[in-house]
Amino acid sequence: MEGVCVFTPNNWEASGLDPTTYAAEDLKKSLEGLARHLFGAVEMRWIDAYFPFTNPSYELEIYFKEKWMEVLGCGVMEQEILKSNGRSNSVAWAFGLGLERLAMVLFDIPDIRLFWSTDERFTS
Numbered sequence: 001m002e003g004v005c006v007f008t009p010n011n012w013e014a015s016g017l018d019p020t021t022y023a024a025e026d027l028k029k030s031l032e033g034l035a036r037h038l039f040g041a042v043e044m045r046w047i048d049a050y051f052p053f054t055n056p057s058y059e060l061e062i063y064f065k066e067k068w069m070e071v072l073g074c075g076v077m078e079q080e081i082l083k084s085n086g087r088s089n090s091v092a093w094a095f096g097l098g099l100e101r102l103a104m105v106l107f108d109i110p111d112i113r114l115f116w117s118t119d120e121r122f123t124s
Contacts (some may be wrong), residue, residue: 001097002094005092006090018112027075031095049075058074059071062105077092
C-alpha cells in the first residue's frame with residue numbers, strides 16, 4: 001500500500017512553517033491516524049531513516065507482542081522528483097506500508113520471514 005500527498009504554497013504559507021517541515025508534520029499526523037485505524041491503540045515511535053527518494057525519511061514502528069515492529073517507511077519527497085513532474089513549486093510526502101505487516105498483526109503471525117518460506121505449516 002502506497003500513498004502520496006502534494007502541497008502547494010497556499011497550503012504551507014499560512015502555517016508559518018517552511019515547506020519541508022509542513023509536509024513532515026502532516027505526514028506524521030496522517031500516518032499516525034492510519035496506524036491507529038489499522039492497529040488500534042498501540043504505542044508508536046518514529047525512527048529517522050534513509051530512503052533514496054525522500055529527505056527527511058522516517059520509519060514508523062508500533063509496539064507489538066513485547067517488541068517494536070516497523071510497519072511503514074515514508075518521507076518528504078526529493079524536490080528533483082517534483083520538478084521532473086512539473087511540480088517545482090510544490091512539496092510532497094510519500095509512504096509505503098507492507099501488507100505483510102498488517103497480516104502479522106491481524107493473523108498473529110510471529111515472524112515476517114514465514115511469508116517467503118516453504119514451511120507447509122504456514123503455507124497450507
